[in-house]
Amino acid sequence: MTRLREFKSKALQAERDVSTSTTHTEALEAAIRAAENYMHALRLASDPREKKALDAKCKEYITQAEHLKHLKEGGGVQSNASASARAEVRQRREPVSTRTLSNREQIILLENSKLNGFVFPPWSAQPGPEEFELDEEDELFTDCSELGLSASQQQMFDGWKRPSEIFTEARKEDRDILMMSKNPMDLVQDVTTDCSVVASLCAGVSQDVRGYPQLAQTIKMYPCDKDTSIPQLSPSGKYIFRMHFNGCYRKVVIDDRLPSSKTSRSLFVVDRNSPTVIWPALVEKAYLKVRGGYDFPGSNSGTDMWILTGWIPEQIFLHHDEVTCDQIWDRLFNSFLAADVLLTIGTGKLTSREEREVGLISSHDYAILDMRESNGKRQFLIKNPWAGGAKWKGVSGASAVSALQEIEFEFSSPQRSPLSPGTFWMDCDEVFQNFENLYLNWNPRLFRYRQDIHFRWNLSSAPPVPGCFTENPQFAITSKSGGKLWLLLNKHFKSGETSDAVNQLLDPEVDEPGFISIYVFNKRGQRVYLSDGAIHRSPYVDSPNTLVRLDMPPNTTFTAVVAEQSLHRSIQSFSLSGFSTGPLSVCPATEKYAHVRKVQAAWTLSTAGGNAESERYPLNPQFKLKVSEKCDVAVLLETDNGDLATHVKIFWSKGERVAEVRLRDIVCDSGDYRRGFALAEADAMTKGTYTIVCSTFAPDQLGKFTLRVSSTHPCEVKPLPREGAGRLLMSSGLGVLSPGTDRILAPITVSRLSRLKLVARRKGSWIGHRTVAPSPILMTLELGQGPYKEILAASGDGDFSDLVTGARIESVDLQPELGLTGGMAAQTFHTA
Structure with a gap:
């Protein structure tokens, strides 16, 4: 019996040598030793059950030895250095997250222990x-x-x-x-x-x-x-x-x-x-x-x-x-x-x-x-x-x-x-x-460090438009030493999901399970609003897991954003795991903008003015932005209609409605029109009062939207009254400047003290039946005619303009007595 135990002990040691060997040759030799010792033990054993077990182990290691020999002969052997590194990996313990879980995370893990009735x-x-x-x-x-x-x-x-x-x-x-x-x-x-x-x-x-x-x-x-x-x-x-x-x-x-x-x-x-x-x-x-x-x-x-x-x-x-x-x-x-x-x-x-x-x-x-x-x-x-x-x-x-x-x-x-x-x-x-x-499926022992974070995402309140990340879970990933980093996103199972999958197979009309992805940004762990500018992105997959692999420079903090498409609009639980070769930390991303104001508004039949090339652009919803001290500002427009192409501009306009779009007045804008949302960001915006204009690409596109103004210091946001609010709208007939005519007069009469805004818009320009580019125009408000007339106001500071929004004279107060001294008229000129 002593000899039997000796051979079994040697065989077990040889088994361990197989798993810890640094080269295929060493593994082959250890497998042969294991087989030989099990063979010797088999000859000495008397118990039928023990003999059967030893016989199986002997055959197992004979098979392994043959396979290792085949690998060696087939040229699959690698360098001793890489083999040594692999041996180190096999001996290494699986990395374990060392983060202290919050009470909320512990509750998530405990509540998600219940699954399918078990x-x-x-x-x-x-x-x-x-x-x-x-x-x-x-x-x-x-x-x-x-x-x-x-x-x-x-x-x-x-x-x-x-x-x-x-x-x-x-x-x-x-x-x-x-x-x-x-x-x-x-x-x-x-x-x-x-x-x-x-x-x-x-x-x-x-x-x-x-x-x-x-x-x-x-x-x-x-x-x-x-x-x-x-x-x-x-x-x-x-x-x-x-x-x-x-x-x-x-x-x-x-x-x-x-x-x-x-x-x-x-x-x-x-x-x-x-x-x-x-x-x-x-x-x-x-x-x-x-x-x-x-x-x-x-x-x-x-x-x-x-x-x-x-x-x-x-x-x-x-x-x-x-x-x-x-x-x-x-x-x-x-x-x-x-x-x-x-x-x-x-x-x-x-x-x-x-x-x-x-x-x-x-x-x-x-x-x-x-x-x-x-x-x-x-x-x-x-x-x-x-x-x-x-x-x-x-x-x-x-x-x-x-x-x-x-x-x-x-x-x-x-x-x-x-x-x-x-x-x-x-x-x-x-x-x-x-x-x-x-x-x-990769051996987690390839990594020395791991950190997990667990969270819930209420998708019932998430923006329905893909690419807008305002409500998405976001995390700061920090590595001092840098190196290889893998981020794994796992969506937790919920009871009944298997039944839903069966129904989806039987009925293609049933909603698909949805897709998840991870975006990574070089944003120093600060939250981002849009999907633009990601340095890495995992594929959108309909499975519960998605992985992104990247190399982090030393002393770097990335922002990781969890994204989805078509997931069920309910509360979903997730875990984000970071695997790395150096120490790392995973925590919720920080908000760059400490102050946020939200305003609900809409494009209606009277306020859907279209883009800046539309003559009705000034009709769009506008907002007064008051900046009390120098700060960074982000203005995000979100609409629940993903088909609407949207845009936002910030103007120097003293908080008054913008009537004309001039490049010199634009502080920043959101760039090209994009569906569902638009973002304009301005760093170090100086103290002052500005105007925000929200527009759709085409006029008469209706829909509700939310204007979200975020800033590093408190700001004030108020909607401005719509164009012409509280005033009577009166329109003249269509005036035509025929060839050789360079002005049109429209008499104005007021019966009481009145405040007027005058707007002259072009309806087109033709020579014969051919459409031509319109000429710049100027509009003046004059008192009297002839050499003694008095110009009370003029559009565009008295300069001719070809703005598509037309010629405008903003608020002017008129008294009825003025009409008795020679009459008043709005006069429109055009250049030849």
């Missing part, structure tokens, strides 16, 4: 053996509620059964076959539509064959062996999982009852090489409990892997113009060989004909088991997780089949098992042609 509390500590013990008088653990099944699943459902009831061949003295596989695992789904889950499991367990058994163990399942983390049978039928969702690692508890089938088809994931192994089915059940049941419509494998393992998800759109085969291969190949990334891949929508011709399934996730580069060929080893799924057929014809067989032969050795059904090699270029999305 409670998943935040993870506190791994359970002890006593949680799984079963006394003689105790009954087996049974969960509080059973998971839902779809209609097709219910037709073949034969009840919830324990593993001993399903696999009657697993005798009490031989129960290890329920947790241990003698051969490399070949996991497949059947009836349950959870290809994303099974593809994730396939990608994870494939690392065993590649010499990284510890990666499959990142799925934390209890009870398990304390040294190897290999799952063990629970005497009580109770299993506990650690899964990452809704902002943190959470505790998921299930019983060992699985949905049995009346037919030969399976309702849970199975290992075709060892059908009695149940731990993948238990992982699947725990995940489906989180997502609402076995009537699961599907997800994406990047999200599922994030939940199962906590590895950082990233989604790459293979059909994007900026994504190339060379770029992706160069980025992933070394990381994949180092087991720093897990890969899955998904198809887009395919017609039935395309499915038959190509041999791929529409909107389906596949696992990537391996990557190889040899003789100029770059291939992915891809697995279809569906047991009844077709195998990829290539382009067409015998040449494609021949080429595929050649690739499989090239990368298969006599020692290696042949490819399992549904598994195939595909050239990198063909992957880009036939698949739509590539899902990456």
Whole structure:
């Protein structure tokens, strides 16, 4: 027995050496030592169960040794320096957020523990053996509620059964076959539509064959062996999982009852090489409990892997113009060989004909088991997780089949098992042609630091126009040392979302789930108003996670903005996680403008004057802005009609209505007209009184809007009375300046003291039937005629003007006595 324990101890040490080795050669030697010591221990063991376990371990490390030898011969070995760095990563602990959570954040995490009728509390500590013990008088653990099944699943459902009831061949003295596989695992789904889950499991367990058994163990399942983390049978039928969702690692508890089938088809994931192994089915059940049941419509494998393992998800759109085969291969190949990334891949929508011709399934996730580069060929080893799924057929014809067989032969050795059904090699270029999305899940141990922040966003009050960020959650990201920084945005699950997804599949008219993104600005951690000027932006995705990767210079603070499109207009919960190689901090962004004033207004039939080239521009809503001391000012116009093209200008105008648009009077404006909102910013605006004009692009465009004036010091904002407010409107007939005539007179008579505003607008200019550019005009208000007339007022300071708003004489007071001394007239001139 002493010799037996010695060999087992040496084998365990060799296992650890495999995971901590710095080169493939060291890993190969350690794998051979592990296999040899397990072989010696097997010869000395007498207990049948122990012999079976030792035999399985021996075969496992023989397979790993063969794979490592193949890697070494295939030229996949990298430099010792990079291998050493990878070994350091594997030994490093997963980074943990050190931020002290506010009371509000703690409430968010606790309230979001309730999901789909179950409670998943935040993870506190791994359970002890006593949680799984079963006394003689105790009954087996049974969960509080059973998971839902779809209609097709219910037709073949034969009840919830324990593993001993399903696999009657697993005798009490031989129960290890329920947790241990003698051969490399070949996991497949059947009836349950959870290809994303099974593809994730396939990608994870494939690392065993590649010499990284510890990666499959990142799925934390209890009870398990304390040294190897290999799952063990629970005497009580109770299993506990650690899964990452809704902002943190959470505790998921299930019983060992699985949905049995009346037919030969399976309702849970199975290992075709060892059908009695149940731990993948238990992982699947725990995940489906989180997502609402076995009537699961599907997800994406990047999200599922994030939940199962906590590895950082990233989604790459293979059909994007900026994504190339060379770029992706160069980025992933070394990381994949180092087991720093897990890969899955998904198809887009395919017609039935395309499915038959190509041999791929529409909107389906596949696992990537391996990557190889040899003789100029770059291939992915891809697995279809569906047991009844077709195998990829290539382009067409015998040449494609021949080429595929050649690739499989090239990368298969006599020692290696042949490819399992549904598994195939595909050239990198063909992957880009036939698949739509590539899902990456990165080892969080690549980073030393992590900070999380949790928040809610009330979308019922958010602006409906994309690109306006006034109400968006914004955060300051600070790094003193700089370096690589990844920001991951995660939208929390809500009860009933799975049912909504099912309804969306059945009825295309049902609203889509919406999209999320992250914008990053170099704004020193201050809030921004618009989407313009972002230095980085993650893609808008309809999954719960989106990632942005960037490099931060030292002593830098960026502003990160959470953005959405078409999310349900309700309160949504999110978590933002920052991963970096150097210390970082994540906190709410600061507001540059400490003082904000809001005014509600509208463009009506009498105030919708159009742009500055319209003669009716002065009719637009105008506001008086009083600045009491020098400060920075931002004026934001927001409308709830996203189709309205809007604009805002600030004028030097003493707080009076603007009648003429002159460049010298414009302090700042919002630039080009844009739909839904407009922003004008002025730094160091001097003390004084200004006028704000809000306009739409075309006249007679009606709608409500909000004017938001933000400033670093208190300012006063008041709406100005509309053009002609409180006055009677009187219009003359249409006057025509015929050829040779340079003036028109319009007599004016007042019966009492009156204040007048006079406006003369052009209606057009013609020579014959040809339209010509109008001549500048001047309007004067005169008392009397002839050499003794008196000019009481003139437009444009007495200068001729070609302004489209016409010639104007602002407020003039007239007395009736003036008319008795020679009459009054408004006279309009034009230049020849």
